[in-house]
Amino acid sequence: MQVSVETIGNHERRITFRLPAESIDSEVGGRLREIARNAKIKGFRPGKVPAKVIEQRFGDQVRNEVVDNLLREGFDNAVRNESFRIAGNPQIVPNKEAAEGQLEYVATFEVVPDFGDIDVAKLQVVRNTSEVEEADIDRMIENLRLQRRDWIPVERAAKEGDLVELEMWSEADGARLPAEGTERGSTVIGSGMMFAPLESALAGLAKDQEKVVDVDFPADWPVAQLAGKAAKMHVTALNIAEAKLPEVDQAFIRSFGVKSGEMERFRADIRSNLERELKGALMNRLRREVGEQLVAAYAQVEMPPRLVENEARAMAANAAQQAAQQGQRIEQAPGPYMEAARKRVLVGLLVGEIARRNDLRLEPRRLNETLRLIASTYEEPEQVVELYRNDRQLMAGLQARVMEEQVIDWIAERAQHTEQPLSFSDAIRQ
DSSP states (O other): OEEEEEEETTTEEEEEEEEEHHHHHHHHHHHHHHHHHHOOOTTSOTTOOOHHHHHHHHHHHHHHHHHHHHHHHHHHHHHHHHTOOEEEEEEEEEOTTOOTTEEEEEEEEEEOOOOOOOOGGGOEEEEEEOOOOHHHHHHHHHHHHHHTOEEEEOSSOOOTTOEEEEEEEEEETTEEESSSSOEEEEEETTSOSSOHHHHHTTTTOOTTOEEEEEEEOOTTOSSTTTTTOEEEEEEEEEEEEEEEOOOOSHHHHHTTTOTTOOHHHHHHHHHHHHHHHHHHHHHHHHHHHHHHHHHHHSTTSOOOHHHHHHHHHHHHHHHHHHHHHTTOOOOOOSGGGHHHHHHHHHHHHHHHHHHHHTTOOOOHHHHHHHHHHHHTTSSSHHHHHHHHHHOHHHHHHHHHHHHHHHHHHHHHHHSEEEEEEOOHHHHHOO
């Protein structure tokens, strides 16, 4: 195999592989003969299958495997010999202009930029700290009661905390929406489920009473006919109900999986869940903090353009998917995400480079702890653990996440850092 390496711009490299067709044919032929000795094909005795049948059945598969193996070996050797540090995935395509009797493949890829000296001790990092207090457990129990509440119809005027079923229609610029009939919905006053000016106007409304509310909608309101306009909303309360919260008794506690029904065990389980949530929230905050410091310190380093563009496209696709889940359809171009993508790529490459230069390795103990934490949120934790251990893609994603967190911790410990305590509710607020 002949290999040639070219430099294309600051970050892009190209490797061309020339594979003699005769060598490949010879290797493919040898493998097909091995297959023929043991192949079991209906209508033929073992070891007596004609070579032509073997070629038709297995030829393409074997040829692809031979070429893939040669390319993988050649690419790995070239990268190792040139000491390339690859950024992103290479693109390997056949060269259709190869000379007769030759197979040529071209691998194009980007490399990690030169960050120069990386001194994390110069970074100034604020590390948030927090603890789960008894009051946080009390609030969680109240939230659980709210989740299990019943709604009792009442004949009085609506007030905060009540569930109001309503119908409405609007007037804006002389147009009626909807053109005929009304729209129906429901909201709990004070919950923020509806546009705040409209939801707050429901307080004091009695059953079957209509009210006209003047509302100024923001320019980015998802309903195009109302976006940026002043509208009159005609609202009628159909039904009003007040909440009845369940008692925190043994039956209530058992309904959350605490078989003993004991309050002490219940609170201990809640504390464990809140501490797990808090740990994740504090790591997210630290990841953002360290990321911002790295971006500020190395903003002048040019990033691999194709890697940044691919990241921007992924961010745009994710935004479109989230909009679709909310019933909106948007076409997102990568342009608005390019700067955010550049910062994300910068942090990712720096974290990887810091790990490489300092010979940081994934800690099995930390990986197992994270896996156990994830599994503990499911009813059958051991099945979740087995799922990860038997799925290479799932495990690879988990290993990447844990390794990133490990490096972030390593950076924060060696940076100039100060601790800033937060309440639990502030810590988990994104």
